[in-house]
Amino acid sequence: DQQVKQNSPSLSVQEGRISILNCDYTNSMFDYFLWYKKYPAEGPTFLISISSIKDKNEDGRFTVFLNKSAKHLSLHIVPSQPGDSAVYFCAASTNYGGSQGNLIFGKGTKLSVKP
């Protein structure tokens, strides 16, 4: 039973356009959400995060939006660049119930940005 779902295994976008990666979750106790970027043969790199007290967080070309009522978050990349081509993982955590903040990961979305 997946608590964090990334329903699109892949996404292809033209360079300069917007990339939108989506993530849905089922556990209403999740209160912290993160996006990681992963290149082949490398470890995931932390990209951006958002706590449940916010609905938007921005860092340069990357913006994460959180819709708690829909249990949905999205990552916007504007403008997209070929170097953004990677697998993006959504992750969620909760500090309740003694879970100590373990991250629950989605299965990832492979983004391809074409020149």
Add this chain to the structure above:
Amino acid sequence: DVKVTQSSRYLVKRTGEKVFLECVQDMDHENMFWYRQDPGLGLRLIYFSYDVKMKEKGDIPEGYSVSREKKERFSLILESASTNQTSMYLCASSLTGIFENTQYFGPGTRLTVL
């Protein structure tokens, strides 16, 4: 700067061998984690540790054990490697605290079991 290192980038072992994967972090983080990543399955948690000498099972602990004798070091052990343990192994660490759940990953170890 955040630094998590893993002992090997690539490893080839034979079925039945005992395999040690080492992870070291220099950020004084309390929490350390071992994941494996397989195509289409995302990151799956094998074991984690909140403190020295402490360990907890993750989602897929079967066939694995861990050791944390020092705060900065977390070892993953495959007691008797099998071909279905061929995978990318990722180590991560994090601080303890509200909203301090960001995990920082090492470069990964690509393990092939023949």
